[in-house]
Amino acid sequence: MTKSPNRSVFSHCPTIHHFRFSDLGVEILACPPNCEEPGERPCIPKCCTMDKVYSVSSDRTKVGCKPIQHSMKKSGASQLFNPPLYRDFKTKVSDKERSQTPMPHFFLWSPSKFRNNCLENEITVYPSSQAVANHISLNFNSSIPFNSLKFHIRQDGAFMYRHTLEQKCNVIEKPKLALCVDGIQDYDNAHVAFNNFEDQYMVSLCKYTNVKTVEQENVKISISKTT
Numbered sequence: 001m002t003k004s005p006n007r008s009v010f011s012h013c014p015t016i017h018h019f020r021f022s023d024l025g026v027e028i029l030a031c032p033p034n035c036e037e038p039g040e041r042p043c044i045p046k047c048c049t050m051d052k053v054y055s056v057s058s059d060r061t062k063v064g065c066k067p068i069q070h071s072m073k074k075s076g077a078s079q080l081f082n083p084p085l086y087r088d089f090k091t092k093v094s095d096k097e098r099s100q101t102p103m104p105h106f107f108l109w110s111p112s113k114f115r116n117n118c119l120e121n122e123i124t125v126y127p128s129s130q131a132v133a134n135h136i137s138l139n140f141n142s143s144i145p146f147n148s149l150k151f152h153i154r155q156d157g158a159f160m161y162r163h164t165l166e167q168k169c170n171v172i173e174k175p176k177l178a179l180c181v182d183g184i185q186d187y188d189n190a191h192v193a194f195n196n197f198e199d200q201y202m203v204s205l206c207k208y209t210n211v212k213t214v215e216q217e218n219v220k221i222s223i224s225k226t227t
Helices: 095-099 111-117 130-140
Strands: 017-021 026-030 043-046 052-056 063-067 105-108 123-127 151-154 159-162 169-172 179-185 201-206 210-216 219-224
Touching: 052 130, 111 179, 111 201, 123 130
Parallel strands: 043 105, 043 179, 052 179
Antiparallel strands: 017 026, 052 063, 123 201, 151 159, 159 169, 179 201, 210 219
16 A cells, blocks of 8 residues: 655645655655745755765776765765855854755756856866865876865855955855856775765866856856966
């Protein structure tokens, strides 16, 4: 006998996706991400699917979206992609407040989805930590070293970052127009698992800013050149 789920918990959901597996006796209701209207629940564009993060191993066959590697020292739950949220660039939302607010909606948003919004369709990857950026430069033997970008996700889903040269805080109100974020692993020669630490995040972002203005749905994003 299939047990029907409690539909009352979906009262906020404008559309319900319904899945029934009669042979297993399972019925699933799912609320798809609603990222068109601002609300209490932030929407975060993720580069890889939820079971994967971005790998930057020196082994080129292992670069890209790869399954999350588990650390023996951390439980699986702590490794789920779940970046911290901030009120402003300096104030992080507390764990207590985070537990009392709706979980973010994550949606798959690979660079191919927003590349056309970028000048010359060029995208670059910025780790949140310069130490990680240095490891990536060594892994790839890059003549142009990778740079980090200090960024945070605001509690309403906006993307905040500190400009590399001007050190000013910039805000992208609708990040899906120009970026996606994800975790990062295998950035050292040794095996480095993703443990959901703040220095284990990266953003795939339009390479140039303050050169091209993207206009969509009455939103403007300034894109400036970073060197």
